[in-house]
Amino acid sequence: xxxxxxxxxxxxxxxxxxxxxxxxxxxxxxxxxxxxxxxxxxxxxxxxxxxxxxxxxxxxxxxxxxxxxxxxxxxxxxxxxxxxxxxxxxxxxxxxxxxxxxxxxxxxxxxxxxxxxxxxxxxxxxxxxxxxxxxxxxxxxxxxxxxxxxxxxxxxxxxxxxxxxxxxxxxxxxxxxxxxxxxxxxxxxxxxxxxxxxxxxxxxxxxxx
Amino acid sequence: xxxxxxxxxxxxxxxxxxxxxxxxxxxxxxxxxxxxxxxxxxxxxxxxxxxxxxxxxxxxxxxxxxxxxxxxxxxxxxxxxxxxxxxxxxxxxxxxxxxxxxxxxxxxxxxxxxxxxxxxxxxxxxxxxxxxxxxxxxxxxxxxxxxxxxxxxxxxxxxxxxxxxxxxxxxxxxxxxxxxxxxxxxxxxxxxxxxxxxxxxxxxxxxxx
Numbered sequence: 190x191x192x193x194x195x196x197x198x199x200x201x202x203x204x205x206x207x208x209x210x211x212x213x214x215x216x217x218x219x220x221x222x223x224x225x226x227x228x229x230x231x232x233x234x235x236x237x238x239x240x241x242x243x244x245x246x247x248x249x250x251x252x253x254x255x256x257x258x259x260x261x262x263x264x265x266x267x268x269x270x271x272x273x274x275x276x277x278x279x280x281x282x283x284x285x286x287x288x289x290x291x292x293x294x295x296x297x298x299x300x301x302x303x304x305x306x307x308x309x310x311x312x313x314x315x316x317x318x319x320x321x322x323x324x325x326x327x328x329x330x331x332x333x334x335x336x337x338x339x340x341x342x343x344x345x346x347x348x349x350x351x352x353x354x355x356x357x358x359x360x361x362x363x364x365x366x367x368x369x370x371x372x373x374x375x376x377x378x379x380x381x382x383x384x385x386x387x388x389x390x391x392x393x394x395x396x397x398x
Numbered sequence: 399x400x401x402x403x404x405x406x407x408x409x410x411x412x413x414x415x416x417x418x419x420x421x422x423x424x425x426x427x428x429x430x431x432x433x434x435x436x437x438x439x440x441x442x443x444x445x446x447x448x449x450x451x452x453x454x455x456x457x458x459x460x461x462x463x464x465x466x467x468x469x470x471x472x473x474x475x476x477x478x479x480x481x482x483x484x485x486x487x488x489x490x491x492x493x494x495x496x497x498x499x500x501x502x503x504x505x506x507x508x509x510x511x512x513x514x515x516x517x518x519x520x521x522x523x524x525x526x527x528x529x530x531x532x533x534x535x536x537x538x539x540x541x542x543x544x545x546x547x548x549x550x551x552x553x554x555x556x557x558x559x560x561x562x563x564x565x566x567x568x569x570x571x572x573x574x575x576x577x578x579x580x581x582x583x584x585x586x587x588x589x590x591x592x593x594x595x596x597x598x599x600x601x602x603x604x605x606x607x
Contacts, residue, residue: 217514219428298517304576305426305514308507311579318577346595352570353599360565361558367513368527370520386555390562394602 202240204230206254209247214298218248218306248306249313255299256320262290266328276341277392284358284384291359292380297366304367326351333395342395350395357387411449413439415463418456423507427457427515457515458522464508465529471499475537485550486601493567493593500568501589506575513576535560542604551604559604566596 208230212221223244227234241247265286273279290296307314329351336342344350361383362375375383417439421430432453436443450456474495482488499505516523538560545551553559570592571584584592 217428219426301513301517304510307575307577307579308510311581315578315582318574322573322577349570349595353566353595356565356569357562360569361561364531365527366516368516368531369524370516372520373524386558386562390603393604394599 198240201230201232201236205232205237205240206247206251210251213248213251213302214295217302218244218309223247245310248310252303252310252313252317253320256317259321259325262287262325263328265290266325266332269329269332273336273341276336276396276398277388280354280388280392281385284354284388285381287355287358288362288380288384292362292366292374294371294374297363297374298371300363301367326355329354340397343397344395350391353394354387354391357390358384407449410439410441410445414441414446414449415456415460419460422457422460422511423504426511427453427518432456454519457519461512461519461522461526462529465526468530468534471496471534472537474499475534475541478538478541482545482550485545485605485607486597489563489597489601490594493563493597494590496564496567497571497589497593501571501575501583503580503583506572506583507580509572510576535564538563549606552606553604559600562603563596563600566599567593 205226209221209226212226212229215221216225221244223234223237226244226247227237230237237247241250266283269279269283303314303317326348330347333342333344333350333354334347337344337347342350362380365373365375414435418430418435421435421438425434430453432443432446435453435456436446439446446456450459475492478488478492512523512526535557539556542551542553542559542563543556546553546556551559571589574582574584
């Protein structure tokens with residue numbers, strides 16, 4: 190019985206987090222209420238408060254949970270072959286996977302939610318930046334270091350090079366969506382073109398061949 | 399008398415716009431009310447409504463007015479010497495001016511306000527993007543084209559190169575503030591280092607010497 194209770198409670202908690210994510214992404218933090226979240230989760234407001242002290246705690250939980258979801262991207266980056274024989278092709282593949290992951294509509298809406306609330310809850314969003322964004326960059330940076338050790342890249346500052354790689358890749362399409370709204374997402378053909386151009390520019394600057 | 403009336407009315411309109419900008423930047427669009435804006439402008443709510451139909455119209459006006467404020471940056475970019483004899487130094491100067499303009503706390507808070515509301519008012523924020531961001535990039539792009547004509551840069555796509563220049567320059571410090579809040583602004587020394595690294599990487603990829 191008790192484990193059944195626990196199971197139900199855990200399921201409700203998950204349903205509330207899922208509902209809160211949907212509501213926050215749809216209407217922003219300030220535009221959302223615990224009432225809406227309870228309705229979306231099909232639970233009572235009391236049940237929400239049994240699991241979470243308030244709306245802010247829900248926001249914090251969701252933002253920090255999504256920071257962990259970059260694990261997949263970290264794995265992808267880690268697999269970038271240190272033993273590559275075709276760096277341009279391998280970086281091109283990585284660039285396309287990066288773009289495919291970060292240009293997902295839900296990821297972009299989460300990015301907007303974080304930015305919109307960074308001045309309200311800087312401690313939470315800073316953790317998200319460190320545990321998500323910076324972890325990916327750190328992994329990419331150590332891959333670049335290996336490639337430099339093999340003589341395939343020439344760089345003094347691997348972390349700066351990692352930032353440059355990602356900036357070349359994402360500055361255009363991410364800004365377009367951030368400034369012009371979700372419907373301004375680049376076509377897949379444009380995204381592939383940006384990825385190709387980013388890799389070419391990166392290798393022209395940091396490559397050795 | 400009539401021009402006195404007009405003068406007073408125009409002054410009040412300006413005061414309301416100034417007050418609305420402050421209130422929106424401080425508490426976001428959803429967190430702001432016309433009551434707050436009227437109080438901040440030291441006018442009655444009725445006076446606000448005499449000039450602006452509603453809160454949304456105020457937001458639209460402010461966002462579009464600030465798009466025009468990039469004129470200064472466009473001028474700076476335009477002055478990038480097509481007849482330069484030291485491209486690295488001139489691009490370095492441009493990079494530092496770019497960073498100094500775009501990393502101003504008020505500009506960064508405006509950027510956050512635009513991003514936070516891009517899904518609510520995409521028509522307004524898209525115009526801001528086109529009249530501000532894209533105009534600067536277009537000017538930079540035509541400067542790069544001149545430099546390519548003179549054999550100082552090698553590029554197929556000047557607009558893409560302009561995006562790469564700005565992305566290399568701003569990706570790191572802008573994201574830090576966007577994700578971690580206004581207090582996460584890089585030190586001036588770090589900004590100078592990012593500018594220097596961006597110019598070096600850009601010239602390694604696009605330079606001819």
